[in-house]
Amino acid sequence: MRRPVLLLVLPLLLVLPLLMLATGCATTGADPADGPTAPAHRSEAFDQRATEVAEAWRPSADWRTGYVPLQGPTILTGDPGFTPDTEAAFRAGWYREQVPIPPTRVGGEIRFPDGRLTLPLVSAAEAYRQLDQGDPLPCPGRPKRPGRPTPGLTVEPGPDGWVTSGPETACLPLTVTGVELGTVPVRTSRGEAQVPAWLFTIEELATPVARLAVAPTAVTPVPEPTAPARPLPEGLVAAQDLTAVDGARLTVRLGVGACDTGITPLVSERPDVVVVGGSVTRSTGVCPDMLKLEPVTITLAAPLGARPVLDVSTGAPLSIVPR
Structure with a gap:
């Protein structure tokens, strides 16, 4: 009468480890979407x-009453039609002036959606000094001024800088051929405002480069x-x-x-x-x-x-x- 009991126990002993293994697999394989x-x-x-x-x-209160710009002071006024050379010059701040740039200071007005604010402005000469960040490194054998790309040119980064195949292009400053005072839209703490800016006409670009004209002393920093x-x-x-x-x-x-x-x-x-x-x-x-x-x-x-x-x-x- 005891033999049948042993036969029942033995299968249970074999099944229990399998049940435990299956349980362990279910735990380690839990759905990661629940984690x-x-x-x-x-x-x-x-x-x-x-x-x-x-x-x-x-x-602070200046956020609603002052001038807090939420973008940089150098702004493109449209699609400039960049080439690799002219974009490099713009990003680096390489310019040269071909016209007199007036040193006279003036006042100006910012037009916000909720009102207006009169502030001192920098002169065109001061704005140009802020815009111009120096000269590019020497490029032996390169043309004397930047221009449109030459057909067949490819530009690729090399271990020692930019490597060109085909006719070479320039790596010199952008040429300023005119300047006038205007306004550009600027994102500020009070919404989009029309802000006075010096608009520099660039020979190599399709649209002017604007430098915001508000004097640094009149700019409220971002909190x-x-x-x-x-x-x-x-x-x-x-x-x-x-x-x-x-x-x-x-x-x-x-x-x-x-x-x-x-x-x-x-x-x-x-x-x-x-x-x-x-x-x-x-x-x-x-x-x-x-x-x-x-x-x-x-x-x-x-x-x-x-x-x-x-x-x-x-x-x-x-x-x-x-x-």
Whole structure:
């Protein structure tokens, strides 16, 4: 009568380890979508941090009454028709004047959506001194001035700099052939304003280069941000800057890793402020440790207007950079 009992126990002893192994496999193979770096969790973490950033934003009264530019002082007034040479000269600030540049100082007025502000301006000569950042390095055997590319030319980066194949192109300053006082649209703390600027006509470019004319003493600096004390949650990335604002559409550049995937813009929109950032999936393999600027488009529920756009990581207001 005991033999049948032994026969029943033995199969159970064989089955139990298999059940335990199956249970262990189920644990280690759990769905990663339920983990702390899943998209839903990253979105929730973004919303929590965006709330902290928005509530910490407390600019001074000058933010609403002064002149706080949210883009650089050198602005392209349209499509310049860059070539590799002329773009290099523009980015480096290489210029030479072929006309007299007046040293006379004048006053000017900024037109905001909510009012006007009269401020002192720098002279055209002072603006040109700020614009001109020196001369390029010597380029033996190169033409004496930059111009349009020669057909058949290719430009590639080499170990010692730029290497050309085909006819050579120039690496010298842009030529200033005229200057006049005008206005350009500028993103400010009070929305887009019309700001006085010295417009420099450049022989090699299709449109003038503008240098904002407001005296440095009249410019209110961007306030220091108050960032949350803890690091940015895993799977979230910071917004680096803006490249365009068109009504309710923002073009933002996110700082992502070289091997990140699933790059998704995230936004928290409030009546007085907009907080932006992004979500990524990190690579599990070997990857170069480098920052890549990834442009993304965000569409708001309402036009941006005068609301600042804050980075979810640092809490800093984003500035517009030239593309």
